[in-house]
Amino acid sequence: MTIKRDRLRDDPLDDFTRRTVAVDGVEKTVYVIGTGPAVVLMPEMPGISPDVARLARWMRDAGFRIYLPSLFGTDGARPLTEAGRDVVRRACVSAEFRAFAGGGTSPVVGWLRGLARIAHAECGGPGVGAVGLCFTGNFALGMTLEPAVVAPVVNHPSLPLDSPGELEIGEADAAAVAERVERDRLTVLAYRFEGDTWCTGRRFAAYRALLGEAFDGRVLDAGAAHPDPPPFFRDVVGCAHSVVTAHLVDREGHPTARARDEIIAFLAERLATRQAPRTGGAPPPHGGG
Template sequence: MTPSGPSPLEGWVRGGFSAAGITHDTHRRGTGPCVLVIHEVPGITPEVERFANEVVERGFTVVMPELFGTPGRASSAPYAIATFARACVAREFTVLATGRTSPVVAWLRALARSVHHEVGGAGVGAVGMCFTGGFVLGMMVDESMLAPVVSQPSLPLPLGAERAASLGLSPDDEAAVVQRAVDGCQVLGLRYEGDRFVGTRFATLHERLGDAFVSIDLPQRSATDHSVLTEHRDDASVERVLDFLGERLSG
């Protein structure tokens, strides 16, 4: 990862990283073990930045990949719709297909390995949200992934029962994730109950991972509740994520 100067986010350093035929900017801050905070649609909003800063304050080197959107721009319905439409046609994201891992996951694995090699520590953590939530599962193929957090995972889009239950992984990657769970790697999942974007994949995770999948299932306060850690933030869940990262990476 190559630093390239100031970030539009206060206190963060902008860089770039290329791997697996994919290049994206990154935003980095902090010291300590590596945690990737992977933003949701429409991008690195102020709410995502707030959460990432809290991870930094717990003693971690946080890297936020810039996968789409404009860093620091507030969310709005038109912005989210436009960003979602562009993301859906990007080749690095598998939006509808089952039995496939999104190509960007290979890039995320390489990014995590690079930062981990630089900063050291027992391993790395990652927090994925909504569009990017399931990407963290694919990162578990690397044994350095010790603290995977899956918040309201929404891919593949839950159109039909098969997609609603799918984890968005290739058969080989899914088998590797199951084995990591058997070997003791816990996965923390968060969602609002009744969130249609999550489909039934939490049931799939409980079935595949057993006790290694620790789920936080929150009652919906309104029909629009979705983003547990950001726009529809639940403070207790944020604390649980921060504690999980600390237990797995700093303990």
């Protein structure tokens, strides 16, 4: 039975197994929950918030084993304004991330590909899902250079922060990703809100230019966003942004709840889970970018 948790408080993450995972000699904390095919769920700024943990539990309930790596911030903390700003500042100067235009693919993506390999070896099945959020949104695309990744989901990708029409990926990686997506007939599922200043229509157009019809970009009306997100999203983000976490309205039939269920259906179809997703399937796209 899923325990109801207050998204307005810190989350102890006590139902997750806390592991230390090493890839190429680099160790990171990874929170693991559930059984079934593997999904690597990456946190959004400013870290593994109660809303990110809630998404992981929904995916767990749908029949997946979730690998949630700690990449920045304080694990389980409610996103507060000043603490969140500090996390963003540190991430922007970290050698692991390429937050600005011209930086190419963030080095941490290589580590995440290694995590996907480990997850696939542990869980088996046809492959691994990769779900990025905000700062990590585009990491799900870069992870497709790992053959085990077969279900990439790119949620409101915000990098590079200073160039709304570009993608956070090096030229060689971009060409290799496009080739892999075409060769293996992958679909890249993506979400954003209309009017999102961190993930604009220009960015979705750049994905479409790279991937063609393999890019399934879905756009929700900004009015569907939760009107009372945590302080960091109210004060720093400042617009409708986090479709399936901070700005999700957990009500059956709500556009953001449908987006969550579409992602679960997408993962279930490509990872061949035995359990049905929460609403039994993905409706047609909401529209282009």
